[in-house]
Amino acid sequence: MADGSIGLWTVPLAVLGGAIRVSTPFLFVSLGECITERAGRINLGLEGTLVVGAMSAYGISYLTGSPWLGVLAAGITGALLGALHAGICSLPRVNDVAVGIALMLFGTGLAFYLGKPLIEPTAPRLPAIDFGWWSDIPQVRAALRINVLFLIGVVLAPILYWAFRTTRWGLLIRTAGESSDAARAMGHSVLLIRLRATMAGGFLAGIGGSFLSLFYPGSWNEGLSSGQGITAVALVIFARWDPLLCLWASLAFGGAAALGPALQSVGITSGYHLFNAAPYILTLAIMIITCSPKRTLTGAPAELSITR
Amino acid sequence: MTTEAADSTDAVGTVAPAADPGFLQRHGGTIEYVLIPGAALVGALAVFGIFVAMFGKNPLDLYFYMYYGAFGTWFSWQNTLTRAAPLILTALCTALPAQLGMVIIGGEGALLIGALSATSAALALQGLPPLVVQIAMVCAGAIGGGLWIMLSGGLRQYRGVNETISSLLLVYIALAILNHLVEGLMRDPASLNKPSTREIGAANMIGSIPGTDVHWGLAFGLIAAIASYILIYHTVFGFAARVAGGNIRAAKIVGLGVDKLILTVCFLAGGAAGLAGMVEVAAVQGRTNANLAAGYGFTGILVAFLARQNPLAIIPVAILLGGISASGGLLQRRLGLPDASVLVLQGIIFVFVLASDALYGRIGFLKGKS
Numbered sequence: 001m002a003d004g005s006i007g008l009w010t011v012p013l014a015v016l017g018g019a020i021r022v023s024t025p026f027l028f029v030s031l032g033e034c035i036t037e038r039a040g041r042i043n044l045g046l047e048g049t050l051v052v053g054a055m056s057a058y059g060i061s062y063l064t065g066s067p068w069l070g071v072l073a074a075g076i077t078g079a080l081l082g083a084l085h086a087g088i089c090s091l092p093r094v095n096d097v098a099v100g101i102a103l104m105l106f107g108t109g110l111a112f113y114l115g116k117p118l119i120e121p122t123a124p125r126l127p128a129i130d131f132g133w134w135s136d137i138p139q140v141r142a143a144l145r146i147n148v149l150f151l152i153g154v155v156l157a158p159i160l161y162w163a164f165r166t167t168r169w170g171l172l173i174r175t176a177g178e179s180s181d182a183a184r185a186m187g188h189s190v191l192l193i194r195l196r197a198t199m200a201g202g203f204l205a206g207i208g209g210s211f212l213s214l215f216y217p218g219s220w221n222e223g224l225s226s227g228q229g230i231t232a233v234a235l236v237i238f239a240r241w242d243p244l245l246c247l248w249a250s251l252a253f254g255g256a257a258a259l260g261p262a263l264q265s266v267g268i269t270s271g272y273h274l275f276n277a278a279p280y281i282l283t284l285a286i287m288i289i290t291c292s293p294k295r296t297l298t299g300a301p302a303e304l305s306i307t308r
Numbered sequence: 309m310t311t312e313a314a315d316s317t318d319a320v321g322t323v324a325p326a327a328d329p330g331f332l333q334r335h336g337g338t339i340e341y342v343l344i345p346g347a348a349l350v351g352a353l354a355v356f357g358i359f360v361a362m363f364g365k366n367p368l369d370l371y372f373y374m375y376y377g378a379f380g381t382w383f384s385w386q387n388t389l390t391r392a393a394p395l396i397l398t399a400l401c402t403a404l405p406a407q408l409g410m411v412i413i414g415g416e417g418a419l420l421i422g423a424l425s426a427t428s429a430a431l432a433l434q435g436l437p438p439l440v441v442q443i444a445m446v447c448a449g450a451i452g453g454g455l456w457i458m459l460s461g462g463l464r465q466y467r468g469v470n471e472t473i474s475s476l477l478l479v480y481i482a483l484a485i486l487n488h489l490v491e492g493l494m495r496d497p498a499s500l501n502k503p504s505t506r507e508i509g510a511a512n513m514i515g516s517i518p519g520t521d522v523h524w525g526l527a528f529g530l531i532a533a534i535a536s537y538i539l540i541y542h543t544v545f546g547f548a549a550r551v552a553g554g555n556i557r558a559a560k561i562v563g564l565g566v567d568k569l570i571l572t573v574c575f576l577a578g579g580a581a582g583l584a585g586m587v588e589v590a591a592v593q594g595r596t597n598a599n600l601a602a603g604y605g606f607t608g609i610l611v612a613f614l615a616r617q618n619p620l621a622i623i624p625v626a627i628l629l630g631g632i633s634a635s636g637g638l639l640q641r642r643l644g645l646p647d648a649s650v651l652v653l654q655g656i657i658f659v660f661v662l663a664s665d666a667l668y669g670r671i672g673f674l675k676g677k678s
Binding site for chain 2: 044084091092095097098099101102106107108110112116230231233234237270271272274280283284288292293294
């Protein structure tokens with residue numbers, strides 16, 4: 001034990017550590033998408049937002065030397081992309097799914113274009129809090145080096161759950177998502193509510209992106225995000241638009257995504273790519289199990305185009 | 309509405325007094341389908357020019373090099389057409405299911421699976437006459453890609469899984485399968501730096517159209533696009549598909565087999581994208597490796613939307629976007645723009661095209677048709 005060789009226990013430990021480390025972007029994107037979809041609109045462009053967030057966080061952190069300014073910048077650019085999505089969707093006869101696909105391509109292109117000079121330099125990263133100080137085993141300590149953003153996300157999930165249920169804003173968002181006529185009858189602009197909800201969603205997704213470039217994997221390159229954004233959008237569907245379930249689902253996804261690297265670390269390298277695809281296979285499997293053609297999903301906002 | 313209609317008759321009188329007064333009444337709709345995407349394209353190019361100008365480049369140089377790199381010389385024309393071929397095929401992967409009201413964005417996945425299937429067929433049939441191998445590659449590529457997208461269609465029809473998300477997830481799964489096989493079971497031990505399958509053999513390559521450097525894949529694309537157009541607009545099957553896309557309940561009431569329609573259309577759509585993968589293997593790469601994930605599947609989505617899901621309109625639009633990506637190299641060399649600038653421009657075009665959907669039926673002088 002003392003020499004650090006804990007054999008196959010490395011795998012579950014690495015999966016646990018991965019669940020905490022890898023889940024953060026899933027968590028932020030899914031919470032953001034949760035807000036947007038509760039207001040009755042789906043934003044598939046969060047995949048692009050994630051990449052733009054990662055790039056701008058890295059750039060600002062490099063230029064200013066402060067990773068937290070980078071996180072803020074990622075949130076702001078995410079909110080701007082959200083505003084663009086909502087702005088185009090508020091035009092008549094424009095399909096929100098298609099706009100999301102467009103912004104996915106646009107965001108990725110923009111991030112690669114502006115991020116070209118950022119591949120070389122090293123930017124200051126976000127610090128981690130060492131929760132594993134009590135243990136002598138390096139793997140345990142590695143698994144418990146937890147980033148503050150993860151903790152913020154964990155706290156945010158119950159806050160959102162509470163806010164959807166009890167606050168005026170939560171009620172307005174839900175009204176816009178369940179019946180735009182009712183919201184209009186109450187004298188509120190549905191387009192404005194959705195604009196704000198999409199911007200809030202983009203803000204959170206941008207922060208999720210900043211985690212990718214500033215903590216784990218912790219650098220900027222063009223292969224940084226491969227589908228985490230879209231996986232998180234799918235995750236909201238089987239989390240039944242419930243922020244608390246989003247938290248558990250994100251943790252499960254983080255664990256699944258950490259499986260490939262964990263197995264590789266103990267020398268199991270065959271099927272590395274297949275294990276890396278585990279989150280996508282898991283998403284698809286869960287969607288197959290939980291969806292049904294005969295009924296709409298429980299908890300689905302009635303105005304949402306993909307569930308109608 | 310009535311006042312707008314009155315305006316439009318005035319406008320018809322003032323804009324084209326000498327022409328046949330019924331012309332706009334009859335063709336206003338068609339003109340709209342050319343004019344609005346065209347205007348969106350011009351708008352997107354203008355915004356991209358401003359974007360590039362912010363980085364200190366001259367937008368006029370940009371437009372010149374884009375034109376020159378895409379359509380300026382015979383060489384650039386050939387480059388453009390070579391890139392247009394897979395775009396036509398992947399665009400059909402989005403456009404065909406769109407007739408049924410489905411949004412499929414997984415053409416890239418079907419392309420990869422098609423390439424993998426075609427390569428496997430060619431490697432299994434080594435030594436047979438090239439024509440046999442080529443036909444087997446076409447069939448394997450189309451069937452592999454077809455089944456891949458049919459999976460999305462089936463999941464939607466039988467399990468209610470959203471086809472947009474499932475088809476995109478399948479892209480990442482297809483890429484994982486490709487990497488897994490290329491680095492494992494199907495790896496050519498001689499490929500050290502870039503893991504690849506063995507070559508399909510020079511004799512089995514499909515070659516170029518005589519007198520050009522453009523490979524025969526372009527002909528595949530043209531045939532597939534024209535066949536799709538005839539299928540959708542001039543057959544009972546296509547009519548049934550459009551009925552189901554317009555109103556699924558009406559389609560069920562009149563007794564159309566919606567399940568079968570959806571599965572067949574998804575199979576054909578995936579088959580087209582799978583064929584694109586086969587073409588990339590048999591005309592460009594000669595083998596399967598990660599180079600195949602070059603983004604043709606994603607650009608194909610843009611082509612389909614810009615062509616308003618019309619298979620015939622896909623042909624010129626694919627040539628246009630093939631031209632834009634063909635000019636990327638020149639922009640990189642002459643203006644020092646990063647290779648991602650093509651992606652940025654494509655994204656801007658996509659956004660403009662979707663926003664321009666709001667304009668249909670709202671342009672005064674074209675509203676003679678009612």
